[in-house]
Amino acid sequence: xxxxxxxxxxxxxxxxxxxxxxxxxxxxxxxxxxxxxxxxxxxxxxxxxxxxxxxxxxxxxxxxxxxxxxxxxxxxxxxxxxxxxxxxxxxxxxxxxxxxxxxxxxxxxxxxxxxxxxxxxxxxxx
Numbered sequence: 001x002x003x004x005x006x007x008x009x010x011x012x013x014x015x016x017x018x019x020x021x022x023x024x025x026x027x028x029x030x031x032x033x034x035x036x037x038x039x040x041x042x043x044x045x046x047x048x049x050x051x052x053x054x055x056x057x058x059x060x061x062x063x064x065x066x067x068x069x070x071x072x073x074x075x076x077x078x079x080x081x082x083x084x085x086x087x088x089x090x091x092x093x094x095x096x097x098x099x100x101x102x103x104x105x106x107x108x109x110x111x112x113x114x115x116x117x118x119x120x121x122x123x124x125x126x
Contacts, residue, residue: 030095
């Protein structure tokens with residue numbers, strides 16, 4: 001039985017990859033949080049949290065509905081998606097890759113730090 005499984009599993013993986021099955025979206029597997037801030041302050045907080053963690057912003061694309069940021073660190077690549085929501089809220093999704101592996105802890109730290117920056121900035125300004 002074990003020999004049969006060893007022969008069938010690689011074949012099943014090959015058929016799966018050839019059939020064009022959708023790859024999982026890495027941003028859906030990373031960290032995500034809805035913050036109580038509009039798109040522009042959320043973008044500011046994300047950029048500052050990336051800089052504080054030693055990442056260099058490489059690319060920023062988007063429009064008034066959302067933004068995609070890409071950054072790099074020593075051995076990591078970051079992709080962050082900001083999506084403006086109704087009521088002045090923003091969805092922040094982050095995915096961090098270290099070589100071929102996803103670093104969910106670093107993604108969560110970026111999102112949490114951005115939320116902390118937003119909270120502390122609004123409390124100071126109020």
